[in-house]
Amino acid sequence: MPPVPTLPRLITRTLQPLPLGPLQLPLSLVLRSVVARHPHIFERLGEHAHKRFGLEPSDLPFSFVLAPHPETPSLVAVRSLPAGIPVRIAGPLLALLGLIDGSYDGDALFFSRDLVVEGDVEAVLALRNAIDDAGVDLVADTAALFGPLAPLSERLLAGALLRLKDVAGAAKHEGARTWN
Amino acid sequence: MELICPAGTPAALRTAVDAGADAAYCGFADATNARNFPGLNFSRRELAEGIAYAHRSDVKVLVAINTFPTAGAQALWHRAVDDAVAAGADALIIADVGLIDYAARTHPDQRLHLSVQAAASNPDAIGFYVRRFGVRRVVLPRVLTVSEIAAITRAIDCETEVFIFGGLCVMAEGRCSLSSHVTGQSPNMNGVCSPASHVTYREEGGTLVSRLGDFTINRFAKGEPAAYPTLCKGRFKTSLGSGYLFEDPVSLDAAAILPGLRAAGVTALKIEGRQRSRAYIEGVVRGFREQLDALDVGEKPPADRLATLTEGQSSTLGAYRKNWR
Structure with a gap:
């Protein structure tokens, strides 16, 4: 199990002033692709599919609100999570992505305090188990949006993610603590 | 020794198979198994598909029906037994004496394992299950030293399975309130x-x-x-x-005493954690596969790299090296 890398503060600061508007369409498309390619997620989510989940990358200047409703799923970028959101899941971006692609264990991240969970724990477990079983591959699921260019897109996206991990792994983040 | 690995979802089962498990254990998505958590466990169709996947790699699938049937609602547990048998389970892991009786009478050819939840911790208790119901393996409670396990294994007519990694319960298996x-x-x-x-x-x-x-x-x-x-x-x-007061928040890790467990005559080694992710299954199963392979050929085992996956980021040998009495 790899240690949890944190994005350099330079990236966080660079992203800070950028508007969130341009993110919304790509986020929506990626979520629809994930849902279309992994429809069994909803069987495991059950009643929790109708809840809202706040996803808070601790090394990004914005957060996400996920509403995995079977008919109208939505993923929206927000400056800060709305008050009263039923679930808050916070941690480094690459830890959150690692929970999705199966490279990290959620309980281990919780034990190491890299992952913070607040709110409806039952919904959190259902989401975690549904995603872990589905075998979501964000790179492949995103690349699938590009039709015949999917193989090329997948290579480019995988390379970009690898580069991001390299940058994060090499970064010295003040106060950062790996969990192994 | 067989490596028995947890599978909370079909994906986890496939991961366990691919990582080197000899058998995976799992349960239905209801109160009949002791990991009835949100988003976890198997439907009937998923179990049949999982068994087919495992069998293609010569890996067995054990189905845990290891809670205690509620009075008046036994049908749920009976149906779980029937459906697991129909799906082709290699063994059923059962705790309740009434349910074992049902399984033995209804499916006399089905291999039965006695769950750790039954808390059978001496040869007389285990012998009763073996003689009366034909139980083929007992999962021993996590209250025994290695020498006690050796003594029990010598004295009984069935296989023994012990936990080697994962969560530890307070030492009253099946009776915790x-x-x-x-x-x-x-x-x-x-x-x-x-x-x-x-x-x-x-x-x-x-x-x-x-x-x-x-x-x-x-x-x-x-x-x-x-x-x-x-x-x-x-x-x-x-x-x-x-x-x-009861227990420290640590996980069991018996990697250091695998030779002793083999010498004690243990047949199977069990990893706890059906509630954990594919990443946990992959890491722990592969880690112990390497340990056992090294043990088989007399090589020095690889370093234990599982500390990051433990509760409280800390591990113990638990009762295997009991030093409090």
Whole structure:
């Protein structure tokens, strides 16, 4: 199990002033692709599919609100999570992505305090188990949006993610603590 | 020795098979198994598909029906037994004596294992299950030393299976009422210990506060490894100060005593953690596969790299090296 890398503060600061508007369409498309390619997620989510989940990358200047409703799923970028959101899941971006692609264990991240969970724990477990079983591959699921260019897109996206991990792994983040 | 690995989902089962398990154990998505958690477990179709996947790699699938049937509602447990047999399960892991009786009478050719939840911890108790119901393997409670396991294994006419990694329960297998005292639900009756519906976590200025129902279970200072919010691993305030009374929040890791367990005649080694992710399954199963392969050829085992996956980021040999009596 790899240690949890944190994005350099330079990236966080660079992203800070950028508007969130341009993110919304790509986020929506990626979520629809994930849902279309992994429809069994909803069987495991059950009643929790109708809840809202706040996803808070601790090394990004914005957060996400996920509403995995079977008919109208939505993923929206927000400056800060709305008050009263039923679930808050916070941690480094690459830890959150690692929970999705199966490279990290959620309980281990919780034990190491890299992952913070607040709110409806039952919904959190259902989401975690549904995603872990589905075998979501964000790179492949995103690349699938590009039709015949999917193989090329997948290579480019995988390379970009690898580069991001390299940058994060090499970064010295003040106060950062790996969990192994 | 066989490596018996947890599978909370079909994906976890495939991961266990691919990582080197000799057998995977799993359960249905209801109160018949002791990991009845949200989003976890198998439908009937998923179990059949999982068994087919495992069998293609010569890996066995054991189905845990290891909670205690509720009076008047035994049909749920009987149906689980029937459906697991129909799906082609290689063995059923059962705790309740009535359910074992049902399985033995209804499916006389089905291989039966006695669950750890049955708490059979001496040759007389185990012998009863073997003689009366034809039980072929007993999963021993986590209260025994290696020498006690060796003595039991010599004295009984069935195989023994012991836990080697993962969560530890308070030492009253099958009889713990701590969770039901607080939440009304228990692992033995409902398949859930400290159910998520009763758990809350709160960050208070870097301190993590975990609560179960109306009780604060623990407060973890900034940077301090966290643990599950179970009463048995709660930190209690007493007149002598605060501390752990029942158990420390640590995981079992018996990698260091695998040679001793083999010498004791143990047939199978069990990894706990059906509630854990594919990443856990991959890491732990592959790690122990390497340990066992090295043991088989007399090589020095690879370094244990599983500390990051343990509860509280800490491990113990538990009762295997009992030093408190």
